[in-house]
Amino acid sequence: MIKNVYSGSVDYLQVMDENGKVDGALRPTDIGDDKLIELYRWMSLSRAVDAKVISLQRQGRATTYAPLLGQEATQIGTAAAMSAKDILVPNFRQHGSLLFRGLSLYDFFVYWKGYEDGLVSTKKMNSTPYIVPVSTHLVHAVGIAFTHKYLGTGASVLTYVGDGGTSEGDFYEALNFAGVMKVPIVFVIENNQWAISTPVRKQTAASTLAQKGIAAGMVCTQVDGNDVMAVYKATKESLANTPKGPSLIECLTYRLSFHTTSDDPTKYRTEAEVEDWKKRDPIKRVRLYLESKQLWNASKQQTMEDEQLKTINGAVSKADTFKPDPKSMFETLYSSIPDTLKDEETDALNSGFWQEGTNPV
Amino acid sequence: MMSNMVAAINSALDISMEENKNAVILGEDVGRDGGVFRVTERLLDKYGPDRVIDTPLSETGIIGTAIGMALSGLHPIPEIQFAGFMYLAFDQLISHAARYRTRTRSTWSVPMVVRTPVSGGVKTLEHHAESPEAYYSHSGGLMVVEPSNPYDAKGLLIKAMHMQDPVLFLEPTKLYRLFRQEVPDGSYEVPIGKARIARQGNVLTIITYGTMVHVVEEAVSKKAVDAEIIDLRTINPLDEKTVLDSVEKTGRVLIVHEAQLSFGVGAEIAARIAEKAMFKLNAPIMRVAAPSLPYPFPGYEQFYVPNVRKVSMAIDKIMSA
Numbered sequence A: 001m002i003k004n005v006y007s008g009s010v011d012y013l014q015v016m017d018e019n020g021k022v023d024g025a026l027r028p029t030d031i032g033d034d035k036l037i038e039l040y041r042w043m044s045l046s047r048a049v050d051a052k053v054i055s056l057q058r059q060g061r062a063t064t065y066a067p068l069l070g071q072e073a074t075q076i077g078t079a080a081a082m083s084a085k086d087i088l089v090p091n092f093r094q095h096g097s098l099l100f101r102g103l104s105l106y107d108f109f110v111y112w113k114g115y116e117d118g119l120v121s122t123k124k125m126n127s128t129p130y131i132v133p134v135s136t137h138l139v140h141a142v143g144i145a146f147t148h149k150y151l152g153t154g155a156s157v158l159t160y161v162g163d164g165g166t167s168e169g170d171f172y173e174a175l176n177f178a179g180v181m182k183v184p185i186v187f188v189i190e191n192n193q194w195a196i197s198t199p200v201r202k203q204t205a206a207s208t209l210a211q212k213g214i215a216a217g218m219v220c221t222q223v224d225g226n227d228v229m230a231v232y233k234a235t236k237e238s239l240a241n242t243p244k245g246p247s248l249i250e251c252l253t254y255r256l257s258f259h260t261t262s263d264d265p266t267k268y269r270t271e272a273e274v275e276d277w278k279k280r281d282p283i284k285r286v287r288l289y290l291e292s293k294q295l296w297n298a299s300k301q302q303t304m305e306d307e308q309l310k311t312i313n314g315a316v317s318k319a320d321t322f323k324p325d326p327k328s329m330f331e332t333l334y335s336s337i338p339d340t341l342k343d344e345e346t347d348a349l350n351s352g353f354w355q356e357g358t359n360p361v
Numbered sequence B: 001m002m003s004n005m006v007a008a009i010n011s012a013l014d015i016s017m018e019e020n021k022n023a024v025i026l027g028e029d030v031g032r033d034g035g036v037f038r039v040t041e042r043l044l045d046k047y048g049p050d051r052v053i054d055t056p057l058s059e060t061g062i063i064g065t066a067i068g069m070a071l072s073g074l075h076p077i078p079e080i081q082f083a084g085f086m087y088l089a090f091d092q093l094i095s096h097a098a099r100y101r102t103r104t105r106s107t108w109s110v111p112m113v114v115r116t117p118v119s120g121g122v123k124t125l126e127h128h129a130e131s132p133e134a135y136y137s138h139s140g141g142l143m144v145v146e147p148s149n150p151y152d153a154k155g156l157l158i159k160a161m162h163m164q165d166p167v168l169f170l171e172p173t174k175l176y177r178l179f180r181q182e183v184p185d186g187s188y189e190v191p192i193g194k195a196r197i198a199r200q201g202n203v204l205t206i207i208t209y210g211t212m213v214h215v216v217e218e219a220v221s222k223k224a225v226d227a228e229i230i231d232l233r234t235i236n237p238l239d240e241k242t243v244l245d246s247v248e249k250t251g252r253v254l255i256v257h258e259a260q261l262s263f264g265v266g267a268e269i270a271a272r273i274a275e276k277a278m279f280k281l282n283a284p285i286m287r288v289a290a291p292s293l294p295y296p297f298p299g300y301e302q303f304y305v306p307n308v309r310k311v312s313m314a315i316d317k318i319m320s321a
């Protein structure tokens, strides 16, 4: 006997196309034009901040940086769909999501200048800090979701992973745990088509990344990740569904910039491909829509850009004055410092942390 | 040819791929991109995608697959993009690569060379500056090599590919392009398990490796102290003889590594000296290392990585003891 025991499918959602044309029937009811302008401002701010860090990095004033250029709709759309009590578990590229959730620009720049101190505020904004080892945070996200289910807080978790990150064992383990434990979590795959120089087709032989959630028993959707309304809508619906269990959203977007400031994408991808994706820019299409409705124009744009730049520059100047306290490395390793580490710290202090120009005791 | 460490390792890989048709390179971004540090540059063009493999983003996949290849007749050269991400494959290395030979009483073996960048000093992001040599040396079964210069890097890598054991080849990122050195174009070996005397001296033995060789050399020349500098080159197996011979001559020992102080390579060396040459010592053994805490973000790096001043202060102390 042969019978079909499983067949699955994944739906694709787009609300606003690349020319700013909106499918009215699909438009989320809670995104009116005012709300859309607000999202537009957030996407624009993220992009401006991104450009700022890159220029600081080029001047030696910031660390290696992973830009979000092109991925603003995915990040702002998902973050905007969360409620304040929900928990965000980012990886290393969700600057837009973190800023939206309340990471101050000052903290953001302190972090990107290379100080742990930029992460301290994440806890009170219901977000875990940036995580660099790919996909390792996804299992934490499941545990956090478990806690909230256990405590009955009603909060859900939203976590991100890149297309490359879906190849890690931790990704599958997280999906599986989430499915089995039926915890309130939404996995967002930020499919920007590249993992450094590796294209998606070399990460997987599957035709979508979304379908990876099917095997873990969760609801899976693919959306136009450059369409902030589609991202918002899918996220909102997934979050509403978390009492029933986890879901997964694959956002199709594109990393318009380099992987990090150390990367040279001309080695592995064509300019034509990048140009093609620029046509699908997530910010441009919203502007086209807003302009077509007479809700936006060049002067409003200029005012917004000026204001944003002023805010950004203010935060950078303040972050420039940040002074690291090397004692904090020792004092914050454990809840209380063990004697042997205290001895090492004392030695470091007495030696002026071995810096030239200090006077060792 | 005058080469930096990147070019020297690239040449060793090229020679190994040429010499051994069963050698394959696999890892994240090692093909088209030539590796994030360009160490595997041009090898894809020369050897093709069956032998230079851009893998999915999975460290367990890379190391585990390499183990399978090694078990069945290939001699893989997996690359882990940064040592900080090799922890994801720790199980494959410790539970499998290291044990396969002994648990089958030498019938199976895992000939492979795992390459990964280590150490800091170049203001990288978190997890990009690890010094994990002690973890991998601790339980046995993996040879752990860490060159301090282009010449040794090339010879050690070629030698590693001539061995039938798993070798962990740790490449200090800071040294990749720090300086050039005369490196022969052709094939040559530098022995594994044999330290190099980087400087002869009579009053103090300084044992070090990797990035710290250069810091120690600078400190010694500044202090004008007649110190003997031993560049271990191989962490496991340790060249105990070279160490003990030197200690016998000098009677003073300073061990310097970039990795954290506690439970590190320095502790192992100090213990061996204490066990076997205690009565030759004129002063307590001293260690200079990073504090016993995780490598910090780049803004704190200068307060963490041992520098010339820290080594100099230790030299003063040990010479006045």
Ligand SMILES: Cc1ncc(C[n+]2csc(CCOP(=O)(O)OP(=O)(O)O)c2C)c(N)n1
Binding pocket: A093, A132, A133, A134, A135, A161, A162, A163, A164, A165, A166, A192, A194, A195, A196, A255, A259, B028, B057, B059, B081, B085, B088
């Ligand atoms: C476990 C691990 N392996 C390797 C790296 C190095 N690395 C950083 S980002 C990256 C590619 C990630 O690609 P993707 O998941 O698609 O995310 P994207 O960078 O495109 O946002 C790699 C290989 C890492 N940070 N963590």
Ligand SMILES: [Mg+2]
Binding pocket: A162, A163, A164, A190, A191, A192, A193, A194, A195, A196
């Ligand atoms: Mg990606």
